[in-house]
Structure formats: C-alpha cells, structure tokens
Amino acid sequence: MTITNIAVCGIGGQGVMTATEILAEAALSLGFDVKKTEVAGMSQRGGVVTSHLRFGPQVLSPQIVPGEADLLVGFEAAEALRWSHMLKPGGVALVNQGRFVPPVVTIGLYDYPADPIAEMRALGVEVSDFDASALALQLGNIRLGNTVMLGAMSDRLPFPADVLRNAVLARFGVRKPALVDLNRQAFELGRAAVARMGAAA
Amino acid sequence: MGAALPEPAPSRLFLSGNDAVALAVRDAGCRVAAAYPGTPSTEILEVLARYPDLYTEWSINEKVSLEVALGASMVGARAFCAMKHVGLNVAADALMTMTVTGTEGGLVIAVADDVGMSSSQNEQDSRFWARFAHLPLFEPADAQESYDMTRAAFALSERFCCPAILRLTTRICHVKGRVIAGERETHEPGGFVKDPQRWVMVPGNAKPRVARMHEREEALRAASTESAFNVLLPGEDRRIGFVVSGPAFMHVREAFPAAPVFKLGQSYPLPLERVRELAAGVDQLLVVEETEALVENELRAAGIACSGKDTLPRVGELSPDVLRPAVARLLGEPVPAKAHLAPQQVFPRPPTMCVACPHLGIYYTLAQLRNITISGDIGCYTLGAGQPWNALDTCISMGASMGVALGMDKGRGEADAKKSVVAVIGDSTFMHMGMQGLLDITWNRGNVTVLLLDNRAVGMTGGQDNPGTGRDIHGETVPRIDFAKLCEALGVNKERIHVLDPYQLPVLFKTLREETKVREPSVIITNRPCVLIDDYQPAQPYKVIADQCTGCGNCLDVGCPAIHVTRRAKEVKPSGKEVELAFTRIETSACTGCGLCVQPCAPEAIVHAAPEHPVKFLHAKI
Numbered sequence: 128m129t130i131t132n133i134a135v136c137g138i139g140g141q142g143v144m145t146a147t148e149i150l151a152e153a154a155l156s157l158g159f160d161v162k163k164t165e166v167a168g169m170s171q172r173g174g175v176v177t178s179h180l181r182f183g184p185q186v187l188s189p190q191i192v193p194g195e196a197d198l199l200v201g202f203e204a205a206e207a208l209r210w211s212h213m214l215k216p217g218g219v220a221l222v223n224q225g226r227f228v229p230p231v232v233t234i235g236l237y238d239y240p241a242d243p244i245a246e247m248r249a250l251g252v253e254v255s256d257f258d259a260s261a262l263a264l265q266l267g268n269i270r271l272g273n274t275v276m277l278g279a280m281s282d283r284l285p286f287p288a289d290v291l292r293n294a295v296l297a298r299f300g301v302r303k304p305a306l307v308d309l310n311r312q313a314f315e316l317g318r319a320a321v322a323r324m325g326a327a328a
Numbered sequence: 329m330g331a332a333l334p335e336p337a338p339s340r341l342f343l344s345g346n347d348a349v350a351l352a353v354r355d356a357g358c359r360v361a362a363a364y365p366g367t368p369s370t371e372i373l374e375v376l377a378r379y380p381d382l383y384t385e386w387s388i389n390e391k392v393s394l395e396v397a398l399g400a401s402m403v404g405a406r407a408f409c410a411m412k413h414v415g416l417n418v419a420a421d422a423l424m425t426m427t428v429t430g431t432e433g434g435l436v437i438a439v440a441d442d443v444g445m446s447s448s449q450n451e452q453d454s455r456f457w458a459r460f461a462h463l464p465l466f467e468p469a470d471a472q473e474s475y476d477m478t479r480a481a482f483a484l485s486e487r488f489c490c491p492a493i494l495r496l497t498t499r500i501c502h503v504k505g506r507v508i509a510g511e512r513e514t515h516e517p518g519g520f521v522k523d524p525q526r527w528v529m530v531p532g533n534a535k536p537r538v539a540r541m542h543e544r545e546e547a548l549r550a551a552s553t554e555s556a557f558n559v560l561l562p563g564e565d566r567r568i569g570f571v572v573s574g575p576a577f578m579h580v581r582e583a584f585p586a587a588p589v590f591k592l593g594q595s596y597p598l599p600l601e602r603v604r605e606l607a608a609g610v611d612q613l614l615v616v617e618e619t620e621a622l623v624e625n626e627l628r629a630a631g632i633a634c635s636g637k638d639t640l641p642r643v644g645e646l647s648p649d650v651l652r653p654a655v656a657r658l659l660g661e662p663v664p665a666k667a668h669l670a671p672q673q674v675f676p677r678p679p680t681m682c683v684a685c686p687h688l689g690i691y692y693t694l695a696q697l698r699n700i701t702i703s704g705d706i707g708c709y710t711l712g713a714g715q716p717w718n719a720l721d722t723c724i725s726m727g728a729s730m731g732v733a734l735g736m737d738k739g740r741g742e743a744d745a746k747k748s749v750v751a752v753i754g755d756s757t758f759m760h761m762g763m764q765g766l767l768d769i770t771w772n773r774g775n776v777t778v779l780l781l782d783n784r785a786v787g788m789t790g791g792q793d794n795p796g797t798g799r800d801i802h803g804e805t806v807p808r809i810d811f812a813k814l815c816e817a818l819g820v821n822k823e824r825i826h827v828l829d830p831y832q833l834p835v836l837f838k839t840l841r842e843e844t845k846v847r848e849p850s851v852i853i854t855n856r857p858c859v860l861i862d863d864y865q866p867a868q869p870y871k872v873i874a875d876q877c878t879g880c881g882n883c884l885d886v887g888c889p890a891i892h893v894t895r896r897a898k899e900v901k902p903s904g905k906e907v908e909l910a911f912t913r914i915e916t917s918a919c920t921g922c923g924l925c926v927q928p929c930a931p932e933a934i935v936h937a938a939p940e941h942p943v944k945f946l947h948a949k950i
Contacts, residue, residue: 138677151504155342162470164503166446173889174679187582189470189503192649194667205674212669229677233893234716234884235910237675250669269917 130183131285132191134213137202138227139173142273145298146200147178149277150284153294154182157286164189173229177210200280202259202272203227208243211252219253221280221321223272225260255279257320263313271313278317288318341507345474345500348507349438350375352478353408356434357515358382360400362393364760365789366412367447368501369440373410374792377801386792386801389726389760390415394422394437401431401491402527404517406482410438413454414725418761420457423491425529427461428537430489430544433517434482440496443618444645447788449706449725451643453620454495455573458596462545464492465596466557467574471505477557477593479510484551484594488544497618499575499645549597557593560606567659569610571603571627571634573617576646580616583648584655598623600630607632614639614658618646681711683890684866684922686783686830686856690752691717692886692924693836700748700844701736705729705762707754708787708858716887720752729753730765734774748777748844755782755811756794763818769849770819777843778851781830782811783858791861815851824850831856833927859920867921871937872913879909882928890918891925 133150137143144165151163159182166177179191196214201207201222214220222244232239240246244256259279263272277295281288295314299306343351350372353361360383363373377384383400387393390411400407411419416439423437439457442448458465464484466477474496481492525533552558565586572580573592580589590606592598607613615624615636624636639654640646653663681688691712694702704710704720705728713720722732733751740747753762758780769776786792793799798808812825824846826839836852843850857863872883874894883891897909914925916937926934 139679148504151342155340155506160506161342162503162505164499173677173682175677186505187578188648189499189505189578190647192647192667193671194669206677208672209674212667212671214669216668228892229675230680230887230889231678231715232675233891235893235896235908236715240674243674246672250672252669 130181130186132196132215133180133198133200134191134196134210135178135180135200135202136206136210137176137223138206138229139176141176141202141227142270143176143178143202146202146273146277147180149294149298150180150291151182152298153284153286153291154180156294157290159183160186162186162189175206175209198280198283200276202276204243204256205240207254208240208246211247211250214252217253219255219283220247221276221283222247222254222256223259223276224256225258225272255321255324257324259317259320262316262320266309266313266316268309271309274310274313275317275320278314279321281314281318282321341509342504343471343475343507344371344502344504345468345471345496346371346502347375347504348471348474349410349478349494349496351507351509352475353436354379354382355509355512356479356482357406357513358408358436358482359405359433359515359517360397361385361408361410362387362396363410364388364390364393364415365786365792366390366415366440367789368442368498369410369412369415369438369496370789370792371501372438373801376408384801386786386794388795390419391422394419394426397435397437398422398426398431401433401435403433403520405433406515407433407435408438411440412448413439413441413452414448414450415439416454416457417452418726423457423461426491427463428534428541429527429529430537431485431491432489432521433515434485435491436478436481436485436494437491438478438494438496440498440501441619443497443499446498449723451619453618453622454493455596455622456620458493458495459622462541463490463596464488464548464552464594466492466494467593467595468494468496468500469575469577469591469593470500471503471507473557473593474500475507475509480557480594488548488551490541490544495574497575545597549599552594552597553599553602555594555599558595558599558602559591559593560602561589561591563588566610567612568655569606569613571606571613571615571623573623576616576618579646579648579651583651592623595623598626600627600632603627604630604632607634612658614655616640616646616651619643678714679711680714680889681708681887682859683888683918684859684920684924686854686858686922687712687781688886688888688922689830689833689836689924690779690781690854691719692928693833693840694719694750694752695885696837697840697844699746700750701744703729703733703736703749703751705751705753705757706788707757708783709752709754709781712752716885725761726757727753727761727765730762730769730776730778733776733778734765734769734772737774737776738772749775750777750779750840750844752779752781754787755780755784755796756786756792758811759795759809763814766815766820766849766851767818774849775847776849777840778815778849780811780815780851780853782853782855784863785858785861787858787860791858811853815853820849820851824848825853826851827853827855829856830854831922831924833924864920867923868936869916869919869921870914870923870926870934871916873933873935874911874913876931876933877911878931878933879911880930881908881910881912882930883912883925883934884910885928886925888925890915
C-alpha cells in the first residue's frame with residue numbers, strides 16, 4: 128500500500144492542528160507509520176495554518192510535495208483556494224464554506240475572493256463544500272467546526288469511518304467527558320452533510 | 329501547567345521532536361533543565377516541567393539557563409538546557425568558556441534552528457557553534473532520532489567531559505512521528521570537587537585547558553567515525569552519492585530511494601574518512617544540508633570533490649520538491665514538472681494582534697503621534713509594525729530596542745532634531761536583555777521614552793511565566809517583580825515613571841505626549857494582562873448600532889480583529905474633498921468588551937450588547 132497524503136488548512140484558532148492530530152491517532156491505531164507536521168509559526172495570531180498528515184507502511188519526509196495530496200481539507204474557503212495546488216491530479220477538496228475575513232481585508236488593503244470555491248472548481252478541482260461553521264453553531268459552539276470537518280472526511284479515508292469516530296470520542300473522552308456527546312453530534316452532522324451532497328450529485 | 333505526566337507506554341508513542349527530547353532528557357536521569365521560551369524550542373521545557381522528579385525553570389535568558397545547567401553539571405548532575413537559534417548567540421559567552429573548563433555531569437544543549445523563518449528575525453545555522461566551540465554535534469532527522477540522540481548525547485558528554493549540542497530544526501521540533509522509548513536510568517551526582525585550575529578560568533588556568541580542548545576534538549572525531557549515527561546506506565544508482573545532515577536525510581531518501589547515502593547524525597567532528605569511502609564509489613557527490621555549506625566546505629578542504637550549495641538553495645527549508653529539480657539539473661536530465669496547479673494568488677493573511685490585546689491601544693496612540701521614531705523589540709508587540717498602525721521603525725534582537733533608541737538619540741543630526749525617540753519593549757523581553765539597555769540610557773542621559781508593555785506573560789510563545797508574572801514554571805506563586813521600582817533602581821527619575829491602563833486612550837495619549845517632550849529618560853509601564861492567559865477577565869461585549877454609524881472608520885484604526893466592515897461608500901464633503909467611508913459591525917461573539925473601539929467612535933454608535941453565542945469565536949484559549 129502506498130502513502131496517503133492529507134493536507135488540512137485553515138487559520139489559527141479553528142482547530143486545524145487538533146483535527147489533524149485526531150486523524151493521526153486514527154491512522155496510528157491501525158498500525159500505520161505516521162508523520163504529521165504543520166506550518167504554524169505565528170498562526171495563533173490569526174495567521175495561516177497548514178497541517179500535513181502522511182501515513183503508510185513507512186513515511187520518510189513529513190512534508191507533502193505540492194501536487195501530491197490525495198485530500199485537501201479546507202477549514203476556510205479562501206484558505207482552501209490558497210492551498211489548491213497541494214492536490215494531486217484527481218485529488219478531492221473538502222471545504223467549509225465559512226469565511227474568516229482578516230483585518231487586511233477589513234481595512235480595505237486587499238479583497239476577499241468573490242467566490243473562492245467557484246474559483247477552485249474553475250481550476251478543475253473536485254470540491255465538496257458545505258457550511259461546517261453554521262453546523263457547528265447549530266450545536267452552540269463554533270469550535271466544534273473541526274469535528275464537523277472530521278465527520279465530513281470520514282468516508283474519504285482508506286479506513287472505516289468508525290476508526291476516525293473512535294479517535295474523536297477518545298480524544299474528548301479523555302480531556303473533557305462533557306464534550307463527548309457534542310462531538311459525536313458534530314461528527315454525524317458533518318457525515319450527513321457530505322452524504323446529502325453525494326445523494327444530490 | 330498540565331497535570332503530571334503518567335509513565336508512558338513503551339511503544340506507540342506519537343511524539344513531536346520536542347516531546348521526544350524531553351522524554352529522553354527525563355529517561356537519561358537528568359536532574360536540572362532550564363530554558364528561556366523561544367519558538368520552535370519552547371515545548372521541550374513545558375513537557376519537562378510536568379515530570380515531578382527533576383528541577384525545571386524558565387530562566388530570564390539563555391545565557392543564564394546555560395549557566396544554571398553548567399552549575400548542575402559541576403556538582404555531577406546531568407543537566408540540560410534548550411533554546412532557539414538566536415538564544416545561543418545570547419548564551420555564547422558562557423558556552424565559549426565552558427568548552428574550556430569542560431563539564432562533569434552530562435550536559436546537553438538543544439538548540440532549535442528556525443529554518444525558513446516561520447517566526448524569527450533571522451535564519452542562522454547553529455552548527456557553526458559546535459565548530460566554533462569545538463564541541464560534538466548531534467543532528468536528529470525525526471522524533472525517534474531526537475529521543476535516541478539526546479540519550480547518546482548525555483553519554484558522549486560524560487565520556488569526553490564536554491557539553492554536547494543537539495541541533496534541531498522547526499521540522500524536527502514540530503513534526504510528530506512514532507517513537508519507541510528505552511529504559512529509564514538514574515544518575516546520582518557525585519558532588520562538587522574543588523579544582524580551581526579547572527573551574528576558575530583566569531588566563532594561567534585557561535591556557536593549558538585550551539590545548540586539551542583541541543586534543544579532545546581529535547578524540548571526538550574518532551568517536552564520530554565509529555558512531556552508529558553516522559551510517560552509509562547502500563543504493564544501486566551510483567550516479568550521485570548523497571552526504572546528508574539531519575532532517576535533510578528524510579527528503580533525500582524519499583526523493584531518491586535508489587541512491588547511496590551517507591547519513592550524518594553525529595555530524596561534528598566529521599567522519600571524513602568514511603565519507604571518502606562513499607565518494608570513491610559514486611560518479612559524483614552531493615551534500616544536502618540546511619542551511620549553510622558547512623559539511624560541503626569541510627569535505628572540499630579535505631580534498632573530497634562535491635556539489636552542494638552551487639546546486640541547492642542556501643536559504644529556507646529543503647524538501648523533496650526542492651531537491652528533485654536540483655538533482656535533475658546536476659544529472660543533465662529534464663527538470664520534472666511542478667505541481668499540476670499553480671499556487672493561487674489569495675490575499676495575504678499575516679498574523680494579527682488578538683481581539684482586545686492591550687497593545688492595540690498603544691499602537692493606535694503611537695500611530696496618532698507625529699515626529700516620533702519608534703524603536704521596537706521582539707515579541708507580540710512587533711506586530712505593531714503591521715497594518716493598520718505601521719507604528720514600529722526597527723526590530724533587531726531581544727532587548728535591542730533600548731540600545732538602538734539611545735543610539736538614535738545620540739547620533740541624530742539636524743534632520744531628526746525635532747523628533748522624539750520612543751522605545752517599546754515587553755515585560756519578559758525587558759528582563760531578558762532590556763534592563764541593561766535602560767541602565768545605559770539613564771547612565772548616559774539619553775532622551776528616550778520607554779514603553780514597557782507589561783502583559784504579564786511571554787506572549788508570543790504562548791503565555792509562559794516570568795519574574796513579572798509572580799508565578800514559576802509550575803504555576804506556583806513567587807515574588808512578583810515591581811517594574812516601577814526596578815526602573816527607578818536602574819536610574820529613571822521617579823517622576824518620570826508612570827504606570828497606566830493601556831485601555832484608557834486619553835490618559836495614554838496625554839502621558840505619551842508629555843513624556844516625549846521631556847528631555848530625560850522616562851518609562852511608561854502598562855498594566856493589563858495578555859488576553860490569552862488566565863489573568864485576563866473578559867467583560868460585556870459591544871455592538872455597533874448600524875443606524876448611528878457614520879462610516880468614519882476611526883474604530884478600524886484600533887486594529888481589533890473583531891471589527892468588520894459591512895459596507896464601503898464615498899462621500900463628497902462641502903469642501904469638495906472626497907472621503908472614503910467604511911461602515912462597521914463588531915463580531916459580538918469575539919468581543920471581550922475591552923472598550924478600546926468605543927473611545928474613538930465620535931457618533932457614539934458602539935454600545936454594550938448581549939452575546940449572541942456563549943463561547944468566544946476566535947483566539948479563545950485552547
């Protein structure tokens with residue numbers, strides 16, 4: 128079996144790194160060799176975060192070469208567009224429609240793309256998009272967005288969705304038991320959102 | 329601080345390089361570990377602090393942390409200190425003498441280079457320091473090697489009675505991989521043995537020891553020649569043989585799995601003869617190292633022909649996609665195609681100050697003042713250089729704001745005669761290296777207004793404690809430094825020291841204007857905590873009454889990320905002047921009610937609002 132490359136992108140504070148960590152735990156639990164890295168130098172101040180996850184029989188370099196990602200998971204629409212070139216030909220992008228507009232745009236120095244997801248499609252990228260931020264808010268907490276995204280990607284991995292679900296629940300079961308049920312719901316909302324898209328297509 | 333860590337399971341650990349170094353330090357029976365926080369090295373001490381059975385501390389700077397480690401080594405304990413690359417510059421004074429005295433208990437220095445400068449003011453190759461100080465150098469390539477080499481470094485340090493340097497990079501520190509840990513060992517310190525000829529470095533004692541240091545280096549070369557960390561990996565494709573140092577190995581092996589590779593793990597002194605063996609069996613040799621051409625130059629000096637920085641980039645990170653085209657060019661092959669999609673041009677998303685950051689008001693105010701030059705420093709407040717404030721004119725190194733400001737004052741000519749010099753520095757930064765600079769300002773009667781932004785945290789690295797927070801690395805209460813008294817003791821006139829609330833813009837503005845007119849050193853200390861630490865108490869959030877917003881955009885000048893533009897328009901004033909209008913709203917779920925934006929809002933359109941969502945939106949403490 129070859130190596131699976133998953134690139135996750137978003138902005139500081141969205142839980143990109145936590146989500147990738149949970150994905151890594153799921154792959155580890157199956158006995159894969161796993162490496163995970165991120166570019167997040169000053170990102171806790173609202174900057175760009177990209178996280179790379181690679182797993183397979185043996186993983187050497189921690190970095191995904193641009194053009195070799197099997198899956199791009201975008202936690203923010205413009206960030207998904209920014210990192211589209213990570214995808215391999217035929218790779219799939221899973222994108223949160225939610226937008227986080229930075230101060231440089233607010234004060235009028237730059238424009239936010241009118242429709243970043245349409246731009247991705249125009250580049251020939253296969254995109255599944257839905258409003259994960261809205262689904263998270265439906266459960267009362269925007270920070271559940273990363274679990275919604277994990278649920279959404281759970282049927283696109285080379286292992287059963289249950290493995291990822293268990294990794295999510297184990298994570299929050301240890302840290303904050305009260306959050307287990309909320310995360311279970313968030314995971315299922317993400318799964319259902321993507322399933323609906325599949326049915327509509 | 330987190331709870332004490334349980335005993336780790338022997339296998340299936342998934343650790344970052346930093347985690348792995350920390351575990352190895354503990355497992356090696358280390359007794360004392362010290363550091364000043366610095367990305368990407370910070371987490372090593374954070375993890376170590378959670379082990380109850382060794383002494384850990386945040387030191388005020390890297391030189392002190394190395395001195396603490398040396399003291400522990402002198403009494404026979406195993407000791408460790410960690411720093412980022414620029415930290416070793418600060419610690420260099422101690423390092424260059426302790427390589428002469430040598431050490432007793434094993435002493436390992438982990439230094440983390442920020443290759444690619446994700447969060448640093450420069451890119452420098454710490455492997456130089458091993459050569460400069462004639463010390464052994466380990467270069468792990470992943471988390472497992474970080475664990476293994478840290479333990480080996482303690483053993484080697486004791487065998488040769490000298491410190492060992494562990495060179496990490498961001499892609500080691502912050503990459504997670506599987507790690508298998510070994511058995512834990514214990515080391516009882518043997519006790520301090522008085523030996524002035526060894527430990528008292530006056531010239532007469534130092535001279536014979538410098539000669540011994542050079543002898544030691546030759547013995548270290550023999551050890552590295554035998555080291556299991558320096559290994560020749562065979563390959564059938566003999567067109568290029570690679571000599572690789574540290575994490576570059578992973579990229580080379582991934583991109584060229586069929587090529588022979590000499591992997592340098594214990595990389596200084598170089599095992600030259602073993603590299604010569606590889607060179608004899610391949611068409612050409614390529615040295616792959618981040619960032620300087622150190623190995624390459626040493627091989628060439630030894631008469632071993634090789635390529636290196638003539639083919640590969642000298643700046644930034646290496647990765648398979650950087651190596652593949654470079655090697656293709658070397659082989660005269662067509663350069664492989666890049667990614668199938670070109671990178672898309674999307675607006676930049678630079679880091680910003682947090683919602684309600686107490687520095688917002690400072691930079692808002694500084695941006696309103698005319699005829700000032702602002703000498704900045706390292707830390708969150710460096711972000712004041714960005715939009716919308718543009719209120720920072722220099723940033724060199726930690727603590728340098730003080731000396732640079734004094735130099736600007738003393739060196740000024742007619743062109744700057746009417747300008748005031750302001751220096752901006754944070755609490756931890758001030759104690760790290762700023763105090764000495766302020767002392768120089770008072771001693772030499774510099775005309776500088778110092779803004780000491782005390783947010784009770786080492787903010788940029790994640791809110792670590794320092795002597796100004798009143799807590800130690802374990803979160804326990806300790807005496808809290810009084811910055812006003814400290815500045816007075818450093819020679820600042822008591823009348824020229826002000827402690828004020830950075831959220832009170834009129835007071836801040838008035839004080840700054842007065843103090844920049846005074847022709848003597850003055851210090852303005854601010855007293856609000858970083859919004860990311862537990863000391864910060866959020867208040868009731870605000871909202872904009874849309875009907876009352878006149879679009880003046882004054883609130884946007886504060887630079888708070890919770891303020892957003894809803895609509896832009898142009899208006900022609902009776903004078904004929906065209907004005908840009910920006911109508912705003914406040915993201916209520918992000919707002920913590922600091923009240924900064926309320927103050928410049930002329931139409932009083934910003935009022936308290938009930939939160940729409942019970943949880944903070946962004947920048948919530950994670």
